[in-house]
Structure formats: structure tokens, C-alpha cells
Amino acid sequence: MQRPQRKIIHIDMDAFYASVEQRDNPNLRGKPxxxxxxxxxxxxxxxxxxxRRFGVHSAMPSVTAIRKCPDLIFVKPRFDIYKTVSNQIRGIFAEYTSLIEPLSLDEAxxxxxxxxxxxxxxxxxAEEIRAKIKEVTCLTASAGVSYNKFLAKMASDQRKPDGLFVITPKNGPGFVEVLPVNKFHGVxxxxxxxxxxxxxxxxxDLRSKSLGFLQQHFGKSxxxxxxIARGIDGREVRADRERKSVGAEDTFMEDIDRIDFARDELPPLIEKVWRHCQSHRLSGKTVTLKVKYSDFEQATRSRTVNIPVSSGExxxxxANQLLTSVAPFRKPVRLLGVTLSSLTPIASVTKGQLLLEL
Structure with missing residues (x-):
């Protein structure tokens, strides 16, 4: 018996954190x-x-954002509030399906x-869900509808904010072939x-390359x-997926060969990791540093502490201690990555001095 064509929706809240702040503080509405x-x-x-009209976006250094938009208003994050609103939204999802795979507080x-x-x-x-989200939270959501996860995700970006876009099985391959690869989710x-x-x-262009070529040059990806170059994505929606680690990495446009340059690259990575942990009320005990050299050889170093970390600092x-352990570099470095694992709910984190396990 042939399996029915899957129907996947990707819901993405519009500028979620900022929209919650504008909702709760009328003085912020209409302002950057x-x-x-x-x-x-x-x-x-x-x-x-x-x-965003001034070019401000997430993960941008604050000094750069202020330079782009001198009138920018900074608001301290309230992750407890965002989590509460996110739970309201997931409650709406649950009215329709049990197969819900959250990617973050603001998308699933x-x-x-x-x-x-x-x-x-x-x-x-998708239209009913968007309407209920607006009714319950006074916030807008964009939605993508398609027959697989990749295309549903791509569709939700097409008519933001407060929009809906559908990619059918007939239109999927054609939609993908004209899309720049830097717009692909996962690239x-x-x-x-x-x-x-x-x-x-x-x-x-991607579709013109053989599987062997792509494996040779892009490995497991x-x-x-x-x-996806053919509009095919067999990944299933995985409900209640347990996250085992949180990580971020960056490949440099030019290789670096000095440890002081490498140290300067760590704070933005750690900011991403810790922001995700805060939004999901998680912490962890194991920090892992990944160093990939110019010849793609890779080194990793890990350290575990007795008490889950309580801050990005x-x-x-x-991470700096781990970086010191691989210095001086034997060859130029093309990528650095930082991962936090052995995750635990942040409610159980006790502030105190970090104690290294022996």
C-alpha cells in the first residue's frame, strides 16, 4: 500500500522576541x-x-547595530515570558496534531x-493556526506548507511577516532550481x-552535480x-526530540594562525550557544572545543565540570583553557566550534565555583 503524500507545515513567529516586547510595551510599537x-x-x-530595515539582525554585535541604526532601542530579554508565550502557541499546535517538532521557542x-x-x-x-495564534497571543506568524520539511521551511520565508506560502509536489523541483543556494536552509x-x-x-547548479561529487566535496551532507536539489527530503517530523547538546561553529573566510585571533572568535560562538540555552532554560556540564585546520584535519578538546555552567562567561x-591546550597551532585554522553538552534544566543549576571532575 502506497504511503500517502506527507503534509508538513512550518510555523515561524515573526520577529518573536521583539514582537513580544512591542506587544507588552506600547511605547515600543513602530520603533526599531x-x-x-x-x-x-x-x-x-x-x-x-x-x-531590520536598517540592516540590524540577530547575532550582530551591538556596536554594529547601533552604528547602522542610531535610534535603536535595546530591551533586555525576558526568556520566562517568551517561554510562556511559546507554550501557548504549542498548545494551539497540539489541537491539530501530536507530531510537533519544535526547533526553538518561535518555530516548529x-x-x-x-x-x-x-x-x-x-x-x-495553517490558516486556522495562524488565526488562533493571533487571537490568543496578539502576535503574527508566517507559515510554509509543503510535502517535506525542507520545502516547508523554505516556504515560510517567502511571505514574511504574517504570510503563508504553499509549495506543491508539482512545483517543488521548479521552486528549488531557481533558488540561490545561499537561501537554502542548511547551507x-x-x-x-x-x-x-x-x-x-x-x-x-546543485542538481547538475552527481551524488559522488557532493559526497567528495561536502562529506556527510x-x-x-x-x-533537496531535487525537492526531496525524507526526514520525518520527530515529536519531543530530546536535545543532547547545543553548539555553534564558524568557518573563517581566511585561515587564522595566531591564538589571539582565535580567542577573538570565541565570544560570538558562545553568545549563540548560551542564548539558545537561556531560551530553552538549559545548562550543561561539558564544554567541547572543535578546531579544524586548513587541511581539514580536526582536533577536539573537552572539559567537564561538577556544577552546570551558570553563564556564557x-x-x-x-573554552579559552581548551584553546590554550592546542596552541601554538601546528597549521592554520579554518574553523572553530564550541558545544555545550550533558544538558540539564536550568532550574536545577546552582551558582557556585566551577569544580573540575577528576
Whole structure:
């Protein structure tokens, strides 16, 4: 018996953190708002659409954001509030399906192939969910509807904010072939640059490459790229997926060969890791540093503490110690990554001195 065509919805809240702040404080409405800290080493966690018009975006250093938008208003994050609103939204999702895969507080995949209300048209479900979110939270959401996760995710970006876009099985391959690869979910700036060096700039270019070529040049990601270039993605929506680690990494446009340069690259990575932990009320005991050299040889160093870390500064201190252990570099470094694992709910974290396990 042939399996029915899957119906996947990707819901993405519009400028979620910033929109919550504008909702709760009328004085912020219509103004450029950044959630984060405006200090010299601060980073923007989220930006309102008014701020985005000036080029302000998440993960941007605060000093850069202020330079782009001198009237930018910084608001300290309130993760407890964001979590509460996120739970309201997930409650709405649960009215329609049990197959919900949250990606963060503000986005999730839903498999509505079979749904609690017996609605045949996924687009109708997406419209109902968007309307209920607005009614319950006074916030807007964008939705993408398609037959797999990759295309549903790509669709939700097409008509932001407060929009809906559908990619049908008939239109999927054609949609992908004209899309620049740097717009593909799962293709970061470094990978897009590597693809460009191989003459791959659009989905059509990607589709022209063999599976063997993609595996040779992109390793384990090769089969994924081969599939999505054809509008194929077999990944299932995984409900209640348990996150085992939180990590961030960056591939440099130019290799670095000095430890002081490498130290300067750690804070933005750790900011991303700790921001995710805060939004999900998590901490962890094990910090892992990944160093990839210019010849793609890789070194990793880990350290575990008795008490879960209580701040990004804790992670930075450990990461710097791990970086020192691989210095001086034997060859230029092309990538650094930081991961926090042995995760635990943040409610159980006790502040105190970090104690290394023996």
C-alpha cells in the first residue's frame, strides 16, 4: 500500500522576541527594537522589522547595530515570558496534531498528514493556526506548507511577516532550481562560498552535480544536498526530540594562525550557544572545543565540570583553557566550534565555583 503524500507545515513567529516586547510595551510599537544588551561586547538576540530595515539582525554585535541604526532601542530579554508565550502557541499546535517538532521557542514543524480534526487541506490548517495564534497571543506568524520539511521551511520565508506560502509536489523541483543556494536552509555562508567555488550558485547548479561529487566535496551532507536539489527530503517530523547538546561553529573566510585571533572568535560562538540555552532554560556540564585546520584535519578538546555552567562567561573561560591546550597551532585554522553538552534544566543549576571532575 502506497504511503500517502506527507503534509508538513512550518510555523515561524515573526520577529518573536521583539514582537513580544512591542506587544507588552506600547511605547515600543513602530520603533526599531533590539532584544539584547547594548554594551560594547553585547550581541543582538532579535530585531524588530523596523530595525531590520536598517540592516540590524540577530547575532550582530551591538556596536554594529547601533552604528547602522542610531535610534535603536535595546530591551533586555525576558526568556520566562517568551517561554510562556511559546507554550501557548504549542498548545494551539497540539489541537491539530501530536507530531510537533519544535526547533526553538518561535518555530516548529507540524506533520498534519493525519490530524486530530480530520481536515484534508494542510493550507486550511495553517490558516486556522495562524488565526488562533493571533487571537490568543496578539502576535503574527508566517507559515510554509509543503510535502517535506525542507520545502516547508523554505516556504515560510517567502511571505514574511504574517504570510503563508504553499509549495506543491508539482512545483517543488521548479521552486528549488531557481533558488540561490545561499537561501537554502542548511547551507550556511561558508558552505555557500565553497559551493560557489565549485560553480554551484543555484538549485539547478546543485542538481547538475552527481551524488559522488557532493559526497567528495561536502562529506556527510552530500546526500542531503543531492536530495533537496531535487525537492526531496525524507526526514520525518520527530515529536519531543530530546536535545543532547547545543553548539555553534564558524568557518573563517581566511585561515587564522595566531591564538589571539582565535580567542577573538570565541565570544560570538558562545553568545549563540548560551542564548539558545537561556531560551530553552538549559545548562550543561561539558564544554567541547572543535578546531579544524586548513587541511581539514580536526582536533577536539573537552572539559567537564561538577556544577552546570551558570553563564556564557563560564563557557568562555573553559573554552579559552581548551584553546590554550592546542596552541601554538601546528597549521592554520579554518574553523572553530564550541558545544555545550550533558544538558540539564536550568532550574536545577546552582551558582557556585566551577569544580573540575577528576
Amino acid at each position: 527594537v533590539a532584544v539584547g544588551h547594548g554594551e560594547a561586547r553585547g550581541v543582538v538576540a532579535a530585531a524588530s522589522y523596523e530595525a 514543524y507540524l506533520d498534519v498528514t493525519e490530524n486530530h480534526k480530520g481536515i484534508d487541506i494542510a493550507t486550511a490548517i 550556511g555562508p561558508a558552505t555557500a562560498e565553497r559551493m560557489r567555488r565549485h560553480g554551484i550558485e543555484t538549485g539547478l 552530500g546526500p542531503y544536498f543531492y536530495g 563560564d563557557i568562555l573561560e573553559i
